[in-house]
Amino acid sequence: xxxxxxxxxxxxxxxxxxPIFFSEVVIGGVLTGIMYSLVALGxxxxxxxxxxxxxxxxxMVLFAALTLVGLMEHGVPVWLALILTVxxxxxxxxxxxxxxxxxxxxQEEIVLFMSTIGLSFVLQGFxxxxxxxxxxxxDVGIPNESFEVxxxxxxxxxxxxxASGALMVTVLAVFFxxxxxxxxxxxxxxDHQAALAVGIPLKTIWIMVWSVAGMVGxxxxxxxxxxxxxxxxxxxxxxKALPVLILGGFTSVPGAIxxxxxxxxxxKIAEIYWGPLVGGAIENWFAYMLALVFLLFRPQGLFxxxxxxxx
Amino acid sequence: MIYREAGQFKTSYGADQMIFPILQDRIFVIxxxxxxxxxxxxxxxxxxxxxxxxxxxxxLAAIGLNLLTGYAGQLSLGTGGFMAVGGYMTYKITTAxxxxxxxxxxLLAGLIAALVGLVFGIPSLRIKGFYLAVATLAAQxxxxxxxxxxxxxxxxxxxxxxxxxxxxxxxxxxxxxxxTAPVRYLIVLTFLAFFALAAKNLVRGRIGRSWMAIRDMDIxxxxxxxxxxxxxxxxxxxxxFYCGVAGGLYVFCYLGSAETEAFDIALSFSVxxxxxxxxxxxxxxxxxxxxxxxxxPIFLTNAPPLIGLSMPIDLQKxxxxxxxxxxxxxxxxxxxxxxxxxxxxxxxxxxxWPFPY
Amino acid sequence: MTQKARQIGDTLLKVEGVSLTFGGVxxxxxxxxxxxxxxxxxxxxxxxxGKSSMLNVINGFYHPQxxxxxxxxxxxxxxxxxxxxxxxxARTFQNIALFKGMSTLDNIxxxxxxxxxxxxxxxxxxxxxxxxxxxxxxxxxxxxxxxxEIQSIRRTPVGRLPxxxxxxxxLGRALAAEPDLLLLDEPMAGMNVEEKExxxxxxxxxxDEFGTTIALIEHDMSVVMDISDRVVVLDYGRKIADGSPDxxxxxxxxxxxxxxIRHN
Numbered sequence: 001x002x003x004x005x006x007x008x009x010x011x012x013x014x015x016x017x018x019p020i021f022f023s024e025v026v027i028g029g030v031l032t033g034i035m036y037s038l039v040a041l042g043x044x045x046x047x048x049x050x051x052x053x054x055x056x057x058x059x060m061v062l063f064a065a066l067t068l069v070g071l072m073e074h075g076v077p078v079w080l081a082l083i084l085t086v087x088x089x090x091x092x093x094x095x096x097x098x099x100x101x102x103x104x105x106x107q108e109e110i111v112l113f114m115s116t117i118g119l120s121f122v123l124q125g126f127x128x129x130x131x132x133x134x135x136x137x138x139d140v141g142i143p144n145e146s147f148e149v150x151x152x153x154x155x156x157x158x159x160x161x162x163a164s165g166a167l168m169v170t171v172l173a174v175f176f177x178x179x180x181x182x183x184x185x186x187x188x189x190x191d192h193q194a195a196l197a198v199g200i201p202l203k204t205i206w207i208m209v210w211s212v213a214g215m216v217g218x219x220x221x222x223x224x225x226x227x228x229x230x231x232x233x234x235x236x237x238x239x240k241a242l243p244v245l246i247l248g249g250f251t252s253v254p255g256a257i258x259x260x261x262x263x264x265x266x267x268k269i270a271e272i273y274w275g276p277l278v279g280g281a282i283e284n285w286f287a288y289m290l291a292l293v294f295l296l297f298r299p300q301g302l303f304x305x306x307x308x309x310x311x
Numbered sequence: 312m313i314y315r316e317a318g319q320f321k322t323s324y325g326a327d328q329m330i331f332p333i334l335q336d337r338i339f340v341i342x343x344x345x346x347x348x349x350x351x352x353x354x355x356x357x358x359x360x361x362x363x364x365x366x367x368x369x370x371l372a373a374i375g376l377n378l379l380t381g382y383a384g385q386l387s388l389g390t391g392g393f394m395a396v397g398g399y400m401t402y403k404i405t406t407a408x409x410x411x412x413x414x415x416x417x418l419l420a421g422l423i424a425a426l427v428g429l430v431f432g433i434p435s436l437r438i439k440g441f442y443l444a445v446a447t448l449a450a451q452x453x454x455x456x457x458x459x460x461x462x463x464x465x466x467x468x469x470x471x472x473x474x475x476x477x478x479x480x481x482x483x484x485x486x487x488x489x490x491t492a493p494v495r496y497l498i499v500l501t502f503l504a505f506f507a508l509a510a511k512n513l514v515r516g517r518i519g520r521s522w523m524a525i526r527d528m529d530i531x532x533x534x535x536x537x538x539x540x541x542x543x544x545x546x547x548x549x550x551x552f553y554c555g556v557a558g559g560l561y562v563f564c565y566l567g568s569a570e571t572e573a574f575d576i577a578l579s580f581s582v583x584x585x586x587x588x589x590x591x592x593x594x595x596x597x598x599x600x601x602x603x604x605x606x607x608p609i610f611l612t613n614a615p616p617l618i619g620l621s622m623p624i625d626l627q628k629x630x631x632x633x634x635x636x637x638x639x640x641x642x643x644x645x646x647x648x649x650x651x652x653x654x655x656x657x658x659x660x661x662x663x664w665p666f667p668y
Numbered sequence: 669m670t671q672k673a674r675q676i677g678d679t680l681l682k683v684e685g686v687s688l689t690f691g692g693v694x695x696x697x698x699x700x701x702x703x704x705x706x707x708x709x710x711x712x713x714x715x716x717x718g719k720s721s722m723l724n725v726i727n728g729f730y731h732p733q734x735x736x737x738x739x740x741x742x743x744x745x746x747x748x749x750x751x752x753x754x755x756x757x758a759r760t761f762q763n764i765a766l767f768k769g770m771s772t773l774d775n776i777x778x779x780x781x782x783x784x785x786x787x788x789x790x791x792x793x794x795x796x797x798x799x800x801x802x803x804x805x806x807x808x809x810x811x812x813x814x815x816x817e818i819q820s821i822r823r824t825p826v827g828r829l830p831x832x833x834x835x836x837x838x839l840g841r842a843l844a845a846e847p848d849l850l851l852l853d854e855p856m857a858g859m860n861v862e863e864k865e866x867x868x869x870x871x872x873x874x875x876d877e878f879g880t881t882i883a884l885i886e887h888d889m890s891v892v893m894d895i896s897d898r899v900v901v902l903d904y905g906r907k908i909a910d911g912s913p914d915x916x917x918x919x920x921x922x923x924x925x926x927x928x929i930r931h932n
Contacts, residue, residue: 279460516794
């Protein structure tokens with residue numbers, strides 16, 4: 001009985017008894033969730049436009065942040081470093097298309113997936129060879145003052161992160177649904193050969209989405225890096241973006257956002273209210289379990305299209 | 312000229328259904344196995360311990376994953392987790408029953424891993440492809456967390472480490488610090504030889520065909536009377552059994568003692584690399600892939616000093632990672648169907664050599 | 669018309685009042701007909717008339733909202749594909765559904781899976797019963813390979829075969845199950861005249877030699893009129909005619925459907 005009480009009643013009593021702390025937990029979760037969403041967004045872009053499950057998105061975040069920090073350490077001013085980093089990410093997109101993707105057209109999904117894992121090794125090794133592997137501090141001048149609203153502690157930096165995340169999503173959603181290029185991207189995702197046959201320039205499209213994904217990665221990298229330093233563990237958040245994708249559906253931009261928020265808030269609450277009961281550190285797996293249970297009820301994700309099978 | 316099958320006529324379906332229908336292949340395989348058993352006579356401790364033993368154990372795990380991913384088409388990233396079940400359960404069983412033969416403990420641990428695999432295979436009934444892959448990550452992270460947090464699994468050792476206790480077989484020390492590398496090598500080799508053969512038998516018969524049918528077109532498979540649920544779950548169970556046995560051997564015959572970090576996500580990925588590089592849907596490919604993935608880092612570590620290049624350790628580490636990644640991409644571009652396919656092409660060529668047709 | 673030695677017998681399968689909808693789209697509306705033992709029944713109709721959906725209902729892949737199916741005296745509203753296969757219904761598909769990664773031999777062997785029962789332990793060891801079972805089924809599969817004249821492509825992965833041969837292999841896989849009822853979804857689509865003739869011969873031979881009941885969908889009218897005993901015509905998900913080829917040919921509604929005279 002006691003154990004049932006501890007699991008099913010006590011946590012809720014705790015939440016109700018200290019609503020201010022609870023709302024701070026939720027807000028903390030929302031902000032982590034936005035970070036996850038930003039990484040997941042990069043995945044969704046590339047998956048939508050090329051059907052490639054890009055495992056290296058996490059390392060791209062790290063790589064972008066490393067490049068930015070590295071340049072700044074060499075005395076390059078922030079604005080120039082940003083421009084240069086964006087150019088590096090575009091160059092990377094070109095390189096990926098030239099060296100990898102164009103040689104793997106119409107290969108099986110798993111082969112493309114594996115090649116991006118290979119790519120993540122290359123990027124990680126390359127980034128650390130050039131810029132070194134020690135933890136770096138990133139300061140691009142985002143305001144970082146705390147203030148109180150109705151007794152709840154808020155932080156300017158976090159709000160800034162949330163705002164830029166929201167902006168990005170809006171822009172991308174509009175781009176996919178209302179522009180000619182967006183339609184071409186969706187056609188490519190459906191079938192490479194068919195898209196080529198109707199005259200969609202596959203290569204241009206790929207370079208474009210990888211560039212955009214690189215920039216999304218840069219934004220995510222700046223946010224994470226400014227918060228917790230630029231280090232290898234940045235690339236591990238990529239793995240956390242996977243359950244986010246599952247919740248949201250692989251091809252849905254809004255899904256990436258909602259999924260990120262659910263995972264972010266869910267795991268924070270679980271860790272703080274239930275974690276101590278089972279020894280803590282459940283943040284490691286909670287997101288995956290949540291996604292797994294969710295999949296059992298809705299295999300196509302929150303926003304994925306329902307799959308109708310036919311023969 | 313030597314590799315010819317002309318004149319070898321098969322007179323029964325039995326002869327035609329053999330694993331190696333060509334005489335030269337049979338001779339070659341027998342020689343290779345015999346040679347493998349003679350290796351301890353010439354190889355030194357370093358080679359056995361640092362190269363060959365991990366290679367053989369990971370081959371076993373790769374075969375296990377290939378049954379699931381290459382044959383049954385269910386992508387899994389939870390290999391490390393299932394291997395951990397094997398390792399930790401072997402430890403529990405052999406410390407609880409010290410008189411039980413340790414090899415039997417390994418097999419029992421494999422069975423437990425099979426059960427765990429079965430549970431984590433249940434989502435495959437509803438979801439496919441990358442969605443499933445992410446679901447298997449839940450197995451990976453949850454299992455390791457469990458072993459880390461619950462003291463019972465490590466007999467409440469404060470460091471959370473499991474250490475292989477000394478156990479004997481026929482009076483010879485096979486595990487623990489006293490066991491010599493050659494003995495451990497022979498045990499691991501025997502396990503691999505037996506289970507590789509068993510896997511080959513499985514995939515060329517009824518079960519293998521139903522796995523491949525599910526992989527190639529699950530709807531059609533269901534319509535010709537294959538029950539998808541049972542078939543997929545069986546694949547998960549057998550695959551996890553292989554991984555569990557490999558995990559047990561990994562702790563008891565290779566590492567000696569281990570923490571959960573030994574089975575982290577990096578291990579899952581390297582086993583996945585093995586089967587992709589080696590060849591999906593090929594038992595031989597699993598072994599070749601394991602050889603490639605275990606040998607390349609060793610080569611990369613040893614090559615620069617050999618050619619007189621010296622550089623700081625961490626720089627060398629980064630360059631190694633980079634080269635490793637490039638090699639994988641290169642391989643996928645050159646032959647996405649893996650080393651096993653290259654091997655097959657070479658054989659075809661050799662069959663006709665020196666005549667072009 | 670070919671002369672057939674076999675006797676057309678009682679009803680093997682009876683479709684009664686079947687309706688099937690996807691969301692708001694009506695694929696089938698109140699369709700009833702029957703298939704008699706040992707006959708060759710053709711289901712025809714313009715594109716989108718619901719022919720393939722009908723086959724999918726019969727072998728349990730689609731579950732109709734209304735109506736019932738009586739097969740071998742047993743009435744049920746729907747069944748699982750597995751159960752259908754087990755009770756002796758085999759089929760081929762409009763868009764070939766072979767297992768592309770496997771050889772011709774292995775593909776046809778999958779047709780025998782339902783008849784193989786050895787457990788996985790015996791199989792892993794390839795001992796006694798497992799080996800004996802494998803060889804026994806191999807022998808009967810070889811019989812089918814001989815029958816379909818595809819000996820030379822036994823070991824070829826089916827993904828590499830030309831279209832016509834793939835269709836033949838698919839027929840082989842269905843035959844391997846030794847079905848009582850064989851459903852063929854456009855077995856001759858995309859074939860040239862020779863291939864069509866071959867396919868017709870195989871179908872008639874199967875019907876003749878093994879007494880297998882066959883229900884097939886086909887667009888080529890000359891083929892349909894030649895080889896079938898009875899014809900069911902569907903249009904817009906409804907049955908508009910049912911009878912011998914000659915009767916159907918004379919039916920005004922059928923003519924209208926095929927010549928595309930406007931409805932209402």
